[in-house]
Amino acid sequence: MEKFRILSGDKTLKTLLPQNSKIANPRIINASQTIQKGDICIENIHATYIHTKSAIQDSLTGKGERTLVLNDEAHHLMSPSDMALKKWKEFLLEPKYGFKFIVNLSGTCYIGDDYFPDVIRRFSLRDSIEAKFVKSIRYVAEDTSGSEDEKFQKIYDNHVENKTTKYRKVKPITILITKDISACKKLTNKLTVFLATREKISKEKAAKKILIVTSANEHKDNIPVLKKVDSKDNPIEWITSVSMLSEGWDVKNVFQIVPHEERAFNSKLLIAQVLGRGLRIPEIYKGSQPIVTVFNHDKWSSSIKHLVDEVLEIEKRIHSYPIDKKEDYNFGLYSIDYKRIEEEVEYPQSEPYELLKKGYIVYSSQVAEAEKSTIYVKAISGEKDEKSTLVEFNMHPLDEVAHDIYTRLLLYDQEAGTDYSEIFSEDIVATIIRKSLQ
Numbered sequence: 001m002e003k004f005r006i007l008s009g010d011k012t013l014k015t016l017l018p019q020n021s022k023i024a025n026p027r028i029i030n031a032s033q034t035i036q037k038g039d040i041c042i043e044n045i046h047a048t049y050i051h052t053k054s055a056i057q058d059s060l061t062g063k064g065e066r067t068l069v070l071n072d073e074a075h076h077l078m079s080p081s082d083m084a085l086k087k088w089k090e091f092l093l094e095p096k097y098g099f100k101f102i103v104n105l106s107g108t109c110y111i112g113d114d115y116f117p118d119v120i121r122r123f124s125l126r127d128s129i130e131a132k133f134v135k136s137i138r139y140v141a142e143d144t145s146g147s148e149d150e151k152f153q154k155i156y157d158n159h160v161e162n163k164t165t166k167y168r169k170v171k172p173i174t175i176l177i178t179k180d181i182s183a184c185k186k187l188t189n190k191l192t193v194f195l196a197t198r199e200k201i202s203k204e205k206a207a208k209k210i211l212i213v214t215s216a217n218e219h220k221d222n223i224p225v226l227k228k229v230d231s232k233d234n235p236i237e238w239i240t241s242v243s244m245l246s247e248g249w250d251v252k253n254v255f256q257i258v259p260h261e262e263r264a265f266n267s268k269l270l271i272a273q274v275l276g277r278g279l280r281i282p283e284i285y286k287g288s289q290p291i292v293t294v295f296n297h298d299k300w301s302s303s304i305k306h307l308v309d310e311v312l313e314i315e316k317r318i319h320s321y322p323i324d325k326k327e328d329y330n331f332g333l334y335s336i337d338y339k340r341i342e343e344e345v346e347y348p349q350s351e352p353y354e355l356l357k358k359g360y361i362v363y364s365s366q367v368a369e370a371e372k373s374t375i376y377v378k379a380i381s382g383e384k385d386e387k388s389t390l391v392e393f394n395m396h397p398l399d400e401v402a403h404d405i406y407t408r409l410l411l412y413d414q415e416a417g418t419d420y421s422e423i424f425s426e427d428i429v430a431t432i433i434r435k436s437l438q
Contacts, residue, residue: 004028005035005043035059046084056091064098073214075269078111099198108272110405113307115268125272126313132289135255135281138293139308139383142375150391152194155258155295157389159237162255167290168280171232174256175239183216187260188212188240195238213241226251230282241277254278258295262366273310277346305377312379360435368395398437402430 023038031043080086109116128134145151162172178184193207229236230253257278278292372391406426
Protein backbone atom coordinates (compact mmCIF):
# COMPACT_ATOMS: atom_id res chain seq x y z
CA MET A 1 0.00 0.00 0.00
CA GLU A 2 2.81 2.35 0.97
CA LYS A 3 4.62 1.78 -2.37
CA PHE A 4 1.46 2.42 -4.40
CA ARG A 5 0.66 5.62 -2.46
CA ILE A 6 4.18 6.91 -3.19
CA LEU A 7 3.79 6.02 -6.89
CA SER A 8 0.35 7.66 -7.13
CA GLY A 9 1.87 10.94 -5.95
CA ASP A 10 4.92 10.70 -8.23
CA LYS A 11 5.19 13.85 -10.41
CA THR A 12 6.98 12.07 -13.27
CA LEU A 13 4.23 9.47 -13.54
CA LYS A 14 1.52 12.14 -13.36
CA THR A 15 3.04 14.09 -16.24
CA LEU A 16 2.95 10.93 -18.39
CA LEU A 17 -0.88 10.84 -18.15
CA PRO A 18 -2.66 12.50 -21.11
CA GLN A 19 -4.25 15.90 -20.45
CA ASN A 20 -7.74 14.52 -21.07
CA SER A 21 -7.39 11.58 -18.61
CA LYS A 22 -10.70 10.89 -16.87
CA ILE A 23 -8.87 9.71 -13.77
CA ALA A 24 -5.81 11.86 -13.15
CA ASN A 25 -5.42 11.00 -9.48
CA PRO A 26 -6.38 7.37 -8.70
CA ARG A 27 -7.43 6.56 -5.16
CA ILE A 28 -5.36 3.80 -3.46
CA ILE A 29 -7.55 1.54 -1.28
CA ASN A 30 -7.71 -2.01 0.05
CA ALA A 31 -10.55 -4.52 -0.30
CA SER A 32 -12.24 -3.49 2.96
CA GLN A 33 -13.57 -0.41 1.13
CA THR A 34 -16.07 -0.27 -1.72
CA ILE A 35 -14.21 -0.15 -5.02
CA GLN A 36 -15.31 2.80 -7.16
CA LYS A 37 -14.50 4.08 -10.63
CA GLY A 38 -10.80 4.92 -11.01
CA ASP A 39 -9.71 3.20 -7.79
CA ILE A 40 -6.61 1.04 -7.50
CA CYS A 41 -7.38 -1.69 -4.97
CA ILE A 42 -4.39 -3.52 -3.46
CA GLU A 43 -4.99 -6.60 -1.34
CA ASN A 44 -3.41 -9.82 -0.14
CA ILE A 45 -5.37 -12.88 -1.33
CA HIS A 46 -5.47 -14.49 2.12
CA ALA A 47 -6.59 -11.26 3.82
CA THR A 48 -9.34 -10.90 1.21
CA TYR A 49 -10.99 -14.13 2.30
CA ILE A 50 -10.40 -13.73 6.01
CA HIS A 51 -11.82 -10.20 6.38
CA THR A 52 -13.22 -8.55 3.31
CA LYS A 53 -14.81 -10.99 0.87
CA SER A 54 -18.21 -9.23 0.84
CA ALA A 55 -16.73 -5.82 -0.11
CA ILE A 56 -15.06 -7.29 -3.21
CA GLN A 57 -18.21 -9.17 -4.28
CA ASP A 58 -20.50 -6.15 -3.89
CA SER A 59 -18.05 -3.81 -5.65
CA LEU A 60 -17.29 -5.95 -8.68
CA THR A 61 -20.47 -7.92 -9.50
CA GLY A 62 -21.31 -7.15 -13.13
CA LYS A 63 -18.37 -4.76 -13.50
CA GLY A 64 -15.66 -7.17 -14.68
CA GLU A 65 -15.69 -5.83 -18.25
CA ARG A 66 -14.16 -2.53 -17.13
CA THR A 67 -11.93 -3.88 -14.36
CA LEU A 68 -8.26 -4.74 -14.87
CA VAL A 69 -7.04 -7.54 -12.55
CA LEU A 70 -3.27 -7.78 -11.96
CA ASN A 71 -2.07 -10.93 -10.15
CA ASP A 72 1.43 -10.67 -8.72
CA GLU A 73 3.53 -13.83 -8.05
CA ALA A 74 1.15 -15.56 -10.48
CA HIS A 75 3.11 -18.84 -10.61
CA HIS A 76 1.18 -19.78 -7.45
CA LEU A 77 -2.11 -19.55 -9.36
CA MET A 78 -0.91 -22.05 -11.97
CA SER A 79 -0.68 -24.83 -9.40
CA PRO A 80 -2.45 -23.49 -6.28
CA SER A 81 -1.32 -25.16 -3.08
CA ASP A 82 -3.77 -23.66 -0.58
CA MET A 83 -7.51 -23.02 -0.43
CA ALA A 84 -7.26 -19.21 -0.64
CA LEU A 85 -5.43 -19.45 -3.97
CA LYS A 86 -7.97 -21.96 -5.31
CA LYS A 87 -10.80 -19.65 -4.25
CA TRP A 88 -9.12 -16.70 -5.98
CA LYS A 89 -8.86 -18.65 -9.23
CA GLU A 90 -12.55 -19.59 -8.97
CA PHE A 91 -13.39 -15.93 -8.22
CA LEU A 92 -11.55 -14.74 -11.37
CA LEU A 93 -13.46 -17.25 -13.53
CA GLU A 94 -16.88 -16.58 -11.91
CA PRO A 95 -19.39 -15.55 -14.68
CA LYS A 96 -21.22 -13.02 -12.45
CA TYR A 97 -18.13 -10.77 -12.49
CA GLY A 98 -17.25 -11.33 -16.16
CA PHE A 99 -13.59 -10.27 -15.93
CA LYS A 100 -12.17 -9.61 -19.40
CA PHE A 101 -8.75 -8.23 -18.53
CA ILE A 102 -6.59 -10.47 -16.31
CA VAL A 103 -2.82 -9.99 -16.41
CA ASN A 104 -0.53 -12.35 -14.50
CA LEU A 105 2.89 -11.11 -13.33
CA SER A 106 5.77 -13.28 -12.11
CA GLY A 107 9.53 -13.19 -11.86
CA THR A 108 9.58 -17.01 -11.94
CA CYS A 109 7.24 -18.15 -14.72
CA TYR A 110 7.64 -21.87 -14.07
CA ILE A 111 5.46 -24.76 -13.01
CA GLY A 112 8.30 -27.02 -11.81
CA ASP A 113 10.55 -27.14 -14.88
CA ASP A 114 7.95 -26.02 -17.44
CA TYR A 115 7.81 -22.42 -18.58
CA PHE A 116 4.38 -20.74 -18.84
CA PRO A 117 2.93 -21.28 -22.33
CA ASP A 118 1.04 -17.95 -22.57
CA VAL A 119 3.68 -15.27 -21.88
CA ILE A 120 2.98 -12.10 -23.88
CA ARG A 121 5.88 -9.94 -22.63
CA ARG A 122 9.12 -11.16 -21.17
CA PHE A 123 12.12 -9.49 -19.57
CA SER A 124 14.30 -12.46 -18.71
CA LEU A 125 16.90 -12.90 -15.98
CA ARG A 126 19.57 -12.90 -18.69
CA ASP A 127 18.27 -9.54 -20.02
CA SER A 128 18.33 -8.21 -16.47
CA ILE A 129 21.94 -9.28 -15.88
CA GLU A 130 23.12 -7.96 -19.24
CA ALA A 131 21.38 -4.62 -18.60
CA LYS A 132 23.12 -4.53 -15.16
CA PHE A 133 19.78 -4.14 -13.38
CA VAL A 134 20.72 -7.07 -11.12
CA LYS A 135 23.88 -8.75 -9.84
CA SER A 136 25.80 -11.22 -11.95
CA ILE A 137 25.95 -14.87 -10.78
CA ARG A 138 28.79 -17.33 -10.27
CA TYR A 139 28.51 -20.86 -8.92
CA VAL A 140 30.73 -23.82 -7.97
CA ALA A 141 32.05 -25.93 -10.86
CA GLU A 142 34.67 -27.98 -8.95
CA ASP A 143 35.27 -28.36 -5.22
CA THR A 144 37.25 -30.72 -3.00
CA SER A 145 35.46 -30.17 0.32
CA GLY A 146 35.82 -33.41 2.27
CA SER A 147 33.50 -32.60 5.17
CA GLU A 148 30.73 -30.27 6.26
CA ASP A 149 33.20 -28.38 8.46
CA GLU A 150 35.50 -27.79 5.45
CA LYS A 151 32.53 -26.56 3.40
CA PHE A 152 31.53 -24.19 6.23
CA GLN A 153 35.11 -22.82 6.28
CA LYS A 154 34.99 -22.05 2.54
CA ILE A 155 31.56 -20.41 2.85
CA TYR A 156 32.87 -18.39 5.81
CA ASP A 157 35.98 -17.39 3.83
CA ASN A 158 33.75 -16.06 0.99
CA HIS A 159 31.62 -14.21 3.55
CA VAL A 160 34.65 -12.55 5.18
CA GLU A 161 36.08 -11.60 1.77
CA ASN A 162 32.75 -9.96 0.83
CA LYS A 163 32.67 -8.19 4.18
CA THR A 164 36.27 -6.92 4.34
CA THR A 165 37.27 -6.50 0.70
CA LYS A 166 34.74 -6.82 -2.10
CA TYR A 167 31.60 -5.15 -0.67
CA ARG A 168 32.73 -3.43 2.51
CA LYS A 169 30.58 -0.33 1.79
CA VAL A 170 27.59 -2.39 2.97
CA LYS A 171 27.08 -5.30 5.37
CA PRO A 172 27.15 -8.43 3.13
CA ILE A 173 24.73 -11.25 3.98
CA THR A 174 24.94 -15.00 3.28
CA ILE A 175 21.73 -17.02 2.87
CA LEU A 176 21.63 -20.80 3.40
CA ILE A 177 18.64 -22.62 1.86
CA THR A 178 17.31 -26.01 3.02
CA LYS A 179 14.57 -28.32 1.75
CA ASP A 180 12.31 -28.15 4.85
CA ILE A 181 11.86 -26.64 8.34
CA SER A 182 13.47 -29.57 10.21
CA ALA A 183 16.64 -29.38 8.06
CA CYS A 184 16.67 -25.59 8.51
CA LYS A 185 16.66 -25.87 12.32
CA LYS A 186 19.51 -28.43 12.28
CA LEU A 187 21.57 -26.28 9.92
CA THR A 188 21.00 -23.18 12.08
CA ASN A 189 22.31 -25.05 15.16
CA LYS A 190 25.38 -26.30 13.27
CA LEU A 191 26.10 -22.82 11.90
CA THR A 192 25.79 -21.32 15.41
CA VAL A 193 28.36 -23.79 16.81
CA PHE A 194 30.69 -23.19 13.83
CA LEU A 195 30.57 -19.37 14.17
CA ALA A 196 31.10 -19.56 17.93
CA THR A 197 34.19 -21.76 17.46
CA ARG A 198 35.58 -19.87 14.47
CA GLU A 199 35.16 -16.37 15.91
CA LYS A 200 35.90 -17.46 19.50
CA ILE A 201 32.63 -16.03 20.80
CA SER A 202 29.79 -17.47 22.90
CA LYS A 203 26.96 -19.43 21.25
CA GLU A 204 24.57 -16.68 22.37
CA LYS A 205 26.58 -14.03 20.47
CA ALA A 206 26.86 -16.31 17.43
CA ALA A 207 23.09 -16.93 17.46
CA LYS A 208 22.46 -13.15 17.26
CA LYS A 209 24.25 -13.09 13.89
CA ILE A 210 21.84 -15.67 12.39
CA LEU A 211 18.18 -15.20 11.42
CA ILE A 212 16.11 -18.32 10.76
CA VAL A 213 13.14 -17.69 8.44
CA THR A 214 10.54 -20.44 8.01
CA SER A 215 6.75 -20.73 8.02
CA ALA A 216 6.82 -22.35 11.49
CA ASN A 217 4.92 -20.45 14.20
CA GLU A 218 8.06 -20.26 16.36
CA HIS A 219 9.80 -18.25 13.59
CA LYS A 220 6.93 -15.97 12.51
CA ASP A 221 8.37 -13.00 14.46
CA ASN A 222 11.57 -13.26 12.38
CA ILE A 223 9.90 -12.42 9.05
CA PRO A 224 9.37 -8.67 9.86
CA VAL A 225 13.06 -8.53 10.93
CA LEU A 226 14.05 -9.10 7.27
CA LYS A 227 13.20 -5.44 6.59
CA LYS A 228 16.05 -4.34 8.86
CA VAL A 229 18.83 -6.84 8.10
CA ASP A 230 20.52 -4.62 5.47
CA SER A 231 21.26 -1.98 8.12
CA LYS A 232 24.85 -1.89 9.40
CA ASP A 233 23.47 -1.43 12.92
CA ASN A 234 21.73 -4.81 12.70
CA PRO A 235 23.93 -7.72 13.91
CA ILE A 236 22.48 -10.30 11.45
CA GLU A 237 24.95 -11.49 8.79
CA TRP A 238 23.52 -14.96 8.07
CA ILE A 239 20.00 -16.03 7.09
CA THR A 240 18.86 -19.67 7.11
CA SER A 241 15.66 -20.33 5.21
CA VAL A 242 13.45 -22.87 3.44
CA SER A 243 13.33 -22.88 -0.35
CA MET A 244 9.54 -22.46 -0.43
CA LEU A 245 9.80 -19.03 1.26
CA SER A 246 10.42 -17.15 -1.93
CA GLU A 247 8.36 -13.94 -2.01
CA GLY A 248 8.22 -10.75 -0.02
CA TRP A 249 11.94 -10.29 0.64
CA ASP A 250 13.56 -7.00 -0.18
CA VAL A 251 17.06 -7.75 1.15
CA LYS A 252 19.66 -6.17 -1.16
CA ASN A 253 22.89 -7.07 0.64
CA VAL A 254 22.90 -10.79 -0.21
CA PHE A 255 26.25 -11.69 -1.79
CA GLN A 256 26.34 -15.45 -1.16
CA ILE A 257 23.62 -18.12 -1.47
CA VAL A 258 24.16 -21.67 -0.22
CA PRO A 259 21.65 -24.33 -1.36
CA HIS A 260 22.46 -26.76 1.46
CA GLU A 261 20.79 -29.77 -0.19
CA GLU A 262 20.13 -30.66 -3.78
CA ARG A 263 16.37 -30.69 -3.15
CA ALA A 264 16.55 -26.98 -2.31
CA PHE A 265 17.93 -26.23 -5.78
CA ASN A 266 16.73 -28.93 -8.18
CA SER A 267 14.05 -27.33 -10.37
CA LYS A 268 13.93 -24.25 -12.56
CA LEU A 269 11.28 -22.71 -10.31
CA LEU A 270 13.42 -23.22 -7.17
CA ILE A 271 16.58 -21.97 -8.91
CA ALA A 272 14.81 -18.86 -10.20
CA GLN A 273 13.32 -18.19 -6.74
CA VAL A 274 16.56 -18.83 -4.84
CA LEU A 275 18.63 -16.70 -7.24
CA GLY A 276 15.97 -13.99 -6.96
CA ARG A 277 16.77 -13.68 -3.25
CA GLY A 278 20.27 -12.45 -4.01
CA LEU A 279 20.01 -10.42 -7.22
CA ARG A 280 18.98 -6.97 -5.99
CA ILE A 281 21.80 -4.41 -6.08
CA PRO A 282 22.37 -2.13 -3.04
CA GLU A 283 21.97 1.58 -3.85
CA ILE A 284 25.66 2.32 -3.25
CA TYR A 285 26.67 -0.23 -5.93
CA LYS A 286 24.14 0.90 -8.56
CA GLY A 287 25.90 1.44 -11.90
CA SER A 288 28.48 -1.26 -11.19
CA GLN A 289 27.57 -4.93 -11.22
CA PRO A 290 28.35 -6.88 -8.04
CA ILE A 291 28.45 -10.70 -8.13
CA VAL A 292 26.42 -13.08 -5.99
CA THR A 293 28.18 -16.41 -5.33
CA VAL A 294 26.09 -19.60 -5.26
CA PHE A 295 28.01 -22.16 -3.19
CA ASN A 296 26.36 -25.35 -4.42
CA HIS A 297 27.79 -28.86 -4.04
CA ASP A 298 30.02 -29.55 -7.05
CA LYS A 299 28.51 -33.05 -7.43
CA TRP A 300 25.30 -31.39 -8.58
CA SER A 301 27.03 -28.81 -10.78
CA SER A 302 26.33 -30.63 -14.08
CA SER A 303 22.60 -30.93 -13.42
CA ILE A 304 22.47 -27.45 -11.88
CA LYS A 305 24.44 -26.02 -14.81
CA HIS A 306 21.82 -27.42 -17.19
CA LEU A 307 18.98 -25.89 -15.15
CA VAL A 308 20.79 -22.59 -14.46
CA ASP A 309 21.63 -22.29 -18.17
CA GLU A 310 17.95 -22.75 -19.03
CA VAL A 311 16.84 -20.21 -16.42
CA LEU A 312 19.46 -17.78 -17.79
CA GLU A 313 18.67 -18.68 -21.43
CA ILE A 314 22.17 -19.90 -22.25
CA GLU A 315 21.53 -22.11 -25.25
CA LYS A 316 23.38 -24.67 -27.31
CA ARG A 317 21.99 -25.25 -30.78
CA ILE A 318 21.87 -28.76 -32.23
CA HIS A 319 21.54 -29.06 -36.01
CA SER A 320 20.05 -32.17 -37.60
CA TYR A 321 20.27 -33.19 -41.25
CA PRO A 322 20.15 -36.45 -43.26
CA ILE A 323 23.39 -38.22 -44.19
CA ASP A 324 24.01 -40.78 -46.91
CA LYS A 325 23.89 -44.32 -45.51
CA LYS A 326 27.09 -46.20 -46.37
CA GLU A 327 26.64 -49.53 -44.62
CA ASP A 328 24.28 -51.61 -42.50
CA TYR A 329 24.38 -50.63 -38.87
CA ASN A 330 22.27 -53.45 -37.42
CA PHE A 331 23.98 -56.29 -35.59
CA GLY A 332 23.00 -59.35 -33.56
CA LEU A 333 23.07 -59.63 -29.78
CA TYR A 334 23.76 -62.91 -28.04
CA SER A 335 22.53 -63.87 -24.58
CA ILE A 336 25.11 -65.38 -22.25
CA ASP A 337 23.85 -68.09 -19.92
CA TYR A 338 25.46 -67.64 -16.51
CA LYS A 339 25.23 -70.76 -14.34
CA ARG A 340 26.04 -70.19 -10.68
CA ILE A 341 27.94 -72.89 -8.83
CA GLU A 342 28.10 -72.55 -5.05
CA GLU A 343 31.06 -73.97 -3.21
CA GLU A 344 31.80 -73.93 0.52
CA VAL A 345 35.30 -72.81 1.48
CA GLU A 346 36.75 -72.99 4.97
CA TYR A 347 39.18 -70.26 5.94
CA PRO A 348 41.68 -70.92 8.74
CA GLN A 349 41.16 -68.66 11.73
CA SER A 350 43.91 -66.10 12.15
CA GLU A 351 45.64 -65.60 15.44
CA PRO A 352 43.74 -63.16 17.65
CA TYR A 353 44.94 -59.54 17.85
CA GLU A 354 47.55 -60.17 15.13
CA LEU A 355 47.06 -56.58 13.95
CA LEU A 356 48.64 -55.02 17.04
CA LYS A 357 51.37 -57.60 17.64
CA LYS A 358 54.09 -55.05 16.87
CA GLY A 359 52.54 -52.54 19.26
CA TYR A 360 51.89 -49.77 16.74
CA ILE A 361 50.09 -49.03 13.46
CA VAL A 362 51.28 -46.93 10.52
CA TYR A 363 49.72 -43.45 10.33
CA SER A 364 49.91 -41.17 7.32
CA SER A 365 51.15 -37.66 8.10
CA GLN A 366 48.53 -34.95 8.48
CA VAL A 367 48.90 -31.19 8.59
CA ALA A 368 46.95 -28.86 10.88
CA GLU A 369 45.91 -26.68 7.94
CA ALA A 370 46.08 -26.79 4.15
CA GLU A 371 45.19 -24.69 1.12
CA LYS A 372 42.04 -26.07 -0.57
CA SER A 373 40.76 -24.67 -3.85
CA THR A 374 37.30 -24.18 -5.35
CA ILE A 375 36.67 -23.42 -9.02
CA TYR A 376 33.73 -21.12 -9.78
CA VAL A 377 32.09 -20.50 -13.16
CA LYS A 378 30.41 -17.21 -14.03
CA ALA A 379 26.92 -17.56 -15.50
CA ILE A 380 26.40 -16.24 -19.07
CA SER A 381 30.11 -15.60 -19.83
CA GLY A 382 31.28 -19.05 -18.63
CA GLU A 383 34.50 -17.52 -17.21
CA LYS A 384 36.17 -19.66 -14.53
CA ASP A 385 38.09 -18.47 -11.48
CA GLU A 386 39.87 -20.41 -8.76
CA LYS A 387 39.79 -19.43 -5.10
CA SER A 388 42.00 -20.93 -2.39
CA THR A 389 40.96 -21.16 1.26
CA LEU A 390 43.24 -22.05 4.17
CA VAL A 391 41.25 -24.89 5.75
CA GLU A 392 41.96 -25.84 9.37
CA PHE A 393 41.58 -29.49 10.41
CA ASN A 394 40.26 -30.51 13.79
CA MET A 395 43.01 -31.84 16.07
CA HIS A 396 42.30 -33.96 19.16
CA PRO A 397 44.46 -34.59 22.28
CA LEU A 398 45.92 -38.13 22.55
CA ASP A 399 44.13 -38.89 25.84
CA GLU A 400 40.77 -37.89 24.34
CA VAL A 401 41.27 -40.24 21.36
CA ALA A 402 42.45 -43.11 23.61
CA HIS A 403 39.36 -42.71 25.79
CA ASP A 404 37.08 -42.65 22.72
CA ILE A 405 38.63 -45.86 21.30
CA TYR A 406 38.48 -47.64 24.67
CA THR A 407 34.79 -46.69 25.06
CA ARG A 408 34.04 -48.13 21.60
CA LEU A 409 35.85 -51.40 22.50
CA LEU A 410 33.85 -51.60 25.72
CA LEU A 411 30.53 -51.14 23.86
CA TYR A 412 31.56 -53.73 21.27
CA ASP A 413 32.44 -56.23 24.02
CA GLN A 414 29.00 -55.77 25.60
CA GLU A 415 27.27 -56.44 22.28
CA ALA A 416 29.50 -59.19 20.86
CA GLY A 417 30.61 -60.93 24.07
CA THR A 418 34.30 -60.31 23.32
CA ASP A 419 37.03 -59.15 25.72
CA TYR A 420 38.93 -56.52 23.72
CA SER A 421 38.56 -53.86 26.42
CA GLU A 422 40.27 -56.16 28.99
CA ILE A 423 43.24 -56.80 26.68
CA PHE A 424 43.48 -53.15 25.52
CA SER A 425 43.07 -50.90 28.53
CA GLU A 426 42.89 -47.14 28.06
CA ASP A 427 46.61 -46.83 29.00
CA ILE A 428 47.64 -49.52 26.47
CA VAL A 429 45.59 -47.81 23.73
CA ALA A 430 47.30 -44.50 24.58
CA THR A 431 50.74 -46.17 24.43
CA ILE A 432 49.97 -47.73 21.03
CA ILE A 433 48.82 -44.35 19.64
CA ARG A 434 51.95 -42.63 21.00
CA LYS A 435 54.27 -45.21 19.39
CA SER A 436 52.29 -45.00 16.16
CA LEU A 437 52.67 -41.21 16.08
CA GLN A 438 56.44 -41.53 16.68
